[in-house]
Each structure stands twice: as C-alpha cells, then as structure tokens.
Amino acid sequence: EHDKAQHPSLAAIPRLQLRKPRVSSTEAASLQAEVNKMACTRVREQMASLVLDASELEEMWALLKERRSEPLSPADERINYDDFTQVAALIAPAAASTFFCATSFLKFPLDEYGRISILHFYQWVRCKNAILRTRVELSCYDSSGDGTLTERELEQWVSDLLSQLPALANMQKEFFPFYKVTAVRKFFFFLDPRRRGRVA
Incomplete structure (x- = not known):
C-alpha cells in the first residue's frame, strides 16, 4: 500500500521485481x-x-x-x-x-x-x-555430497569391498585392519598429493 501511494502506476502495472522473503540462516x-x-x-x-x-x-x-x-x-x-x-x-x-x-x-x-x-x-x-x-x-559413501571421500569414508568402502575380493579370501581376519589402513593410505598418497584429507 505504501508503494502504491508513492507510485500510483503500481495499481495498474504489476511490479516485476519483488523483495525476497527473509529466511533465517538455519532454514x-x-x-x-x-x-x-x-x-x-x-x-x-x-x-x-x-x-x-x-x-x-x-x-x-x-x-x-x-x-x-x-x-x-x-x-x-x-x-x-x-x-x-x-x-x-x-x-x-x-x-x-x-x-x-x-x-x-x-x-x-x-x-x-x-x-x-x-x-x-x-x-x-x-x-x-x-x-x-x-x-x-x-x-x-560420500556423506557430504560434495564428490569427495574422507579417509574414514574410504576405509568403510575398503572394508565392504574386502569380502568381495577373491584374492583376499585366504587372508586371516587379524590382518584385515592392517590391510584396510595400508590400502587407504596408499589411495591417499596417490590421490591426495596436497594433503587435503579428501579424495575426489
């Protein structure tokens, strides 16, 4: 109403730009x-x-x-x-x-x-x-949805993959944690040269 009082043309011509409603940062x-x-x-x-x-x-x-x-x-x-x-x-x-x-x-x-x-x-x-x-x-496994994996997410993928690899079928269960850490560190060594803590 205040805008229409200042600009009578707004009664006949619709406004093309409307103000955005304020949204809280959490929303x-x-x-x-x-x-x-x-x-x-x-x-x-x-x-x-x-x-x-x-x-x-x-x-x-x-x-x-x-x-x-x-x-x-x-x-x-x-x-x-x-x-x-x-x-x-x-x-x-x-x-x-x-x-x-x-x-x-x-x-x-x-x-x-x-x-x-x-x-x-x-x-x-x-x-x-x-x-x-x-x-x-x-x-x-990408929990953040940004197209990268953290070390923990990659470890989870390797853990889930271990049971599907026939070459590792005869490996003792005690070595799985060591294998998992070694594999993930090797991935990070080659794929994260800047040491960002994430691989894309």
Missing part, C-alpha cells in the same frame, strides 16, 4: 542440505542406470558376434559402423547412448574395410562399465 542451510542430498541421489540414480549387469553384457557380446561384418575371419572378428548401429538399436537405450556412439566407434583403429575389432570394443565396454559401477559404489 537456508537445512534447505540447501536437502537440495544437495536430492541432487546427489539423482546423479547416483542416473549413473546407476548406465551400469550394465552381467546378463546385459553377455547379450551385447552375443549381438556383436551375431552382427559381425564381412569378410568374416574367425581369428579376428570385426564389425563396421552400420552393423554397430544395428546392435545399438537392439540393446537398452541407456547402454546404446553410453557405449554405442560414433565417438566410441572411432576410439578403435579401423581396418581397410572400416571395421573395428569386436573383442577390443567389448573389453573397452567392460572396463568402462566397471569404472561406472565403482563410481556409483563410491558415491554411496
């Missing part, structure tokens, strides 16, 4: 934390949707072998871009957009017929898939 901080948490969850879900399971990888391998391109050679199976795109059309859209794009095809050397090695491509897919899976796993 803003809790709201920001909630938004960060939701954003991290969405990113994690989106990354997890790109990870292929074992059956999808086997299906991809079968499709690649089925669609191999002429001239055929049993020792070195190859695929051209047309057949490559046909395989992409037959698999899940998320996997197709992640692994079956033109840039992925051109990462590999072409032979005189414009084909790439099926085996090399499949090995690349498996490696990239393993990296994606590990990133999703690691993001679950």
Whole structure:
C-alpha cells in the first residue's frame, strides 16, 4: 500500500521485481542440505542406470558376434559402423547412448574395410562399465555430497569391498585392519598429493 501511494502506476502495472522473503540462516542451510542430498541421489540414480549387469553384457557380446561384418575371419572378428548401429538399436537405450556412439566407434583403429575389432570394443565396454559401477559404489559413501571421500569414508568402502575380493579370501581376519589402513593410505598418497584429507 505504501508503494502504491508513492507510485500510483503500481495499481495498474504489476511490479516485476519483488523483495525476497527473509529466511533465517538455519532454514537456508537445512534447505540447501536437502537440495544437495536430492541432487546427489539423482546423479547416483542416473549413473546407476548406465551400469550394465552381467546378463546385459553377455547379450551385447552375443549381438556383436551375431552382427559381425564381412569378410568374416574367425581369428579376428570385426564389425563396421552400420552393423554397430544395428546392435545399438537392439540393446537398452541407456547402454546404446553410453557405449554405442560414433565417438566410441572411432576410439578403435579401423581396418581397410572400416571395421573395428569386436573383442577390443567389448573389453573397452567392460572396463568402462566397471569404472561406472565403482563410481556409483563410491558415491554411496560420500556423506557430504560434495564428490569427495574422507579417509574414514574410504576405509568403510575398503572394508565392504574386502569380502568381495577373491584374492583376499585366504587372508586371516587379524590382518584385515592392517590391510584396510595400508590400502587407504596408499589411495591417499596417490590421490591426495596436497594433503587435503579428501579424495575426489
């Protein structure tokens, strides 16, 4: 009302800029934390949707072998871009957009017929898939949601990972804490050269 009294045009023309309501710093901080948490969850879900399971990888391998391109050679199976795109059309859209794009095809050397090695491509897919899976796993341990892990968070990941490693199946339980600390310190030595106490 006071503004309308000073500026009569405001009665007919709406104000374009409104004052922000005052929010206490604790409310803003809790709201920001909630938004960060939701954003991290969405990113994690989106990354997890790109990870292929074992059956999808086997299906991809079968499709690649089925669609191999002429001239055929049993020792070195190859695929051209047309057949490559046909395989992409037959698999899940998320996997197709992640692994079956033109840039992925051109990462590999072409032979005189414009084909790439099926085996090399499949090995690349498996490696990239393993990296994606590990990133999703690691993001679950990121309590602050800033994309970094503290030493304690990394120790928790290593602890959970120890039971899944076949190479460590015969290791005595008494050595697990020492192995965990050694592994985490080695990660930090290589990934945290500035000694920030966090790895990204």
